[in-house]
Amino acid sequence: xVNKTLLLGLSPLLLFFVVHFTIPDLTSEVKSPGPFLEQYAxxxxxxxxxxxxxxxxxxxxxxxxxxxxxxxxxxxxxxxGLKHKDAAGRLLDMQTAVDLIQKxxxxxxxxxxxxxxxxxxxxxPQPVFQDQSGPKGYVxxxx
Numbered sequence: 001x002v003n004k005t006l007l008l009g010l011s012p013l014l015l016f017f018v019v020h021f022t023i024p025d026l027t028s029e030v031k032s033p034g035p036f037l038e039q040y041a042x043x044x045x046x047x048x049x050x051x052x053x054x055x056x057x058x059x060x061x062x063x064x065x066x067x068x069x070x071x072x073x074x075x076x077x078x079x080x081g082l083k084h085k086d087a088a089g090r091l092l093d094m095q096t097a098v099d100l101i102q103k104x105x106x107x108x109x110x111x112x113x114x115x116x117x118x119x120x121x122x123x124x125p126q127p128v129f130q131d132q133s134g135p136k137g138y139v140x141x142x143x
Contacts, residue, residue, distance in 0.1 A: 036133040037063035037111070040140055049104050051097060053112035054078060056138060060111050072097050073116055094123050101125055101143045108143040117141070 033056065041064050044050065050069045052060040054076030061069050072092045075082055082091050092100065101108045102125065110117075110124070114132055117139045127141035 033059045033133065033138045034063055036138050036140070040131075041065075044109055045107075047107065049100060049108045051092065051100070051108065051110045051112075053116045055113050055116070056111055070097070070100070072110075072112070073120070094120070098124060105143060110139075110141040110143070112139055113137070114139050 037059060044064055046066075050060060050064060050066055051072050052069050053073045054071060057069055057071055057078065061067060068090075070090055070092050071078065071082070072094070075091060081087055101110075106128075110127070112120075114134075114136055124141075125143055127143050129142040130139065132139040
């Protein structure tokens, strides 16, 4: 009886050791942008212009501690908030984003999912720096 109780008590400990190896890197790459964004947060100045997609904008705002992020590529669930006066001009179409990047060379950062960047690559200016968290994760481009 004692052995069964001991094994039952120790089973969560075994789970804690094994779970690290069972969660695929791809899941972390797609669902956890935090480590990637924290890596670059100090290099992004408060005066820099930050552009993001609808999927990434919440994490970008949180990890960069910014409330002035521009949105490119659709509103998603942010549609309601973008109708308020203080959000005027935050939703960008592709041409407006390109113009904003051109006017602010050296001070513009784009953070988005890899799948969105793949669609936008030919429409945006060439970045001076680019990095990504993985093939299905997040991309950071500096212009």
